[in-house]
Amino acid sequence: MTDVLFLRSDELAGLATPAEYVKWVRAGYESHGQTGTAEPRTKLVNGDPPGMCTGYLSILPEVGGMGGYTYAAGFGDADVHFALPLFDAESGRMLALLDGASMNPFKTGATGAVAVDELAREDASTCAVVGSGAQARGQLKATATVRDFEEVRVFSPTPESRESFAADFDDRLAADVTAADSASAAVSGADVVITATRASDPVFHDDDLADGAHVTAMGQYDRGKQEISAETVARSTYVPDLRERAFQDAGAFLAARDAGFVNDDHIHAELGEVVAGSAEGRTSDEEVTLFDSGGTGIETVAAAWGLYERAKERGLGETIEFAPGSEALTGE
Template sequence: MKTMDNKTIASLLCYDHLIEALKIVFRSSFTQPVRHHHFYTNSEGHENTLILMPSWNDRYIGIKQVVVAPNNSTKNLPAIHALYTVLDAVTGKPIAQMDAAELTSRRTACTSALAASYLARKNASTLLVVGSGKVAQHLVQAHSVVREYDQILLWARNQEKAKQMQQYLKIEGIENVTVVEDLKKAVGEADVISCATLSQDPIIYGDWIKAGTHLDLIGSHTPKTREADDLTILKSQIFVDSREGALHETGELAIPIETGVLDPKSVIADIVDLCLERHPGRSNENEVTLFKSAGLAIEDLAAALLVYEKLE
């Protein structure tokens, strides 16, 4: 059985190749049961989440085991730790095991970029990334594959981390990055806003967002947390990675559904609909589009197989 660490995965998962692999898998035949969420209180009194995410096609089975520990930021540790196992679907034999942190961060960013290829305006020129964690670090490169941005803005509660991210991107050859302090102003300037935070309460407000914006919400991973307020939801054309996950597992949608603000039937399409062109995506230059990502098991399998097949 092959074993792959984060360094190996990072060297093999190019953003453009992964975006294309995701598009291909979304157009293919696959199975992904609703993932299992288990919430538990650790010895420090903080609530963590254990997530089990299986998926398969006729050749491979993939299973990801994830623990989300939001309080890890106080320990200078990532909030998410995960392992990924690939098995032969015919024999059930395990054939690869991977550290899934890099795998998850990259596939998450690339799924957002894939959605933006259908939902962001063709002439979008300003990208705002909100957050400074592992996923946020990949969002600039992933989104830059599908649109050419003249200006890239970074905002995070921890400005020092945002500046470190700016320096990292500069080393990667991306020079047009500015760290901003005024989030409201940045939201009003941005054509595409990509949020990847662990915020418990809204940090993006609908009255800040200009017409024609595409909003990409990644961070909320429980029904109790959200990155955007009700007005943002009301003024947006809503797309999701999957209705089963996004409508029930994420506070952006679950909270307004519970309070009667949002009708679940108003969700327009999912990522499979977009990739299969069952829905064209953005319909005009002025609408506000919103893509809510809960994370899909099949995304992990697509990324893992890209790594595995490159090492065969």
């Protein structure tokens, strides 16, 4: 039998700071940019009852781990559960099984922060956030560790949500955090713009986006999701998490391509290539950069590896047994 460490979500919650997640995820993207392997998610959709079963994988040799998420959403359950098996990238042995619920907004936020650190201007001091849910919160927590913002403006269509978000982060951050009355008011003049919505249409106008701004878009994970306008996609130095994913389900990029604003060659580089130094990031202060994040196994495995190692140090989790295939198949 193989001993596998099972780690509950409540054990993982609070086990790492946003800055540590950023460090781990950066190492993951650097590994992917060097010798790693990752594929876009596989998404299987069911009609009746409506739901989906999805997952994605990555091998990160320099990090030392491989594995990924599998989860289902919809069907008869209104909730979602994230199962995360983690394997050793050298031996292939299964090391851990994580309940990935609590780490989800942190590892996703860390991915956006790595992109901001690579692509935003060094002197970026103003941040706009469009969205006020868990992913928007995770993005701002992580991004605030890589830039010293003086001002943060948040917009959500629900006044109570944006006011609550602003009040919460005004207490957390050194920056002045306020609620904006519109997306235009939030985005205008911002150095960094974060969109974390489920919108099917652009959430701000390209005219509102200043020259030299960086945009991190988190809601571009389906052909029907288009938080960012075709004009902004065309104007930008466009960097997705995975090149192949951009062609599969990056809604804003695909809409811009279908409308003739860009072609396949508009993809500048993958984030891992920029982090690893094999592709340039920002080249001028006037350039608009856009990071398109739809979720990959890269940040998932990288964050899980960091959490696994810390959990072992602190004696967390419980050991469960998995039968190796050779034993199961032979009955010995």
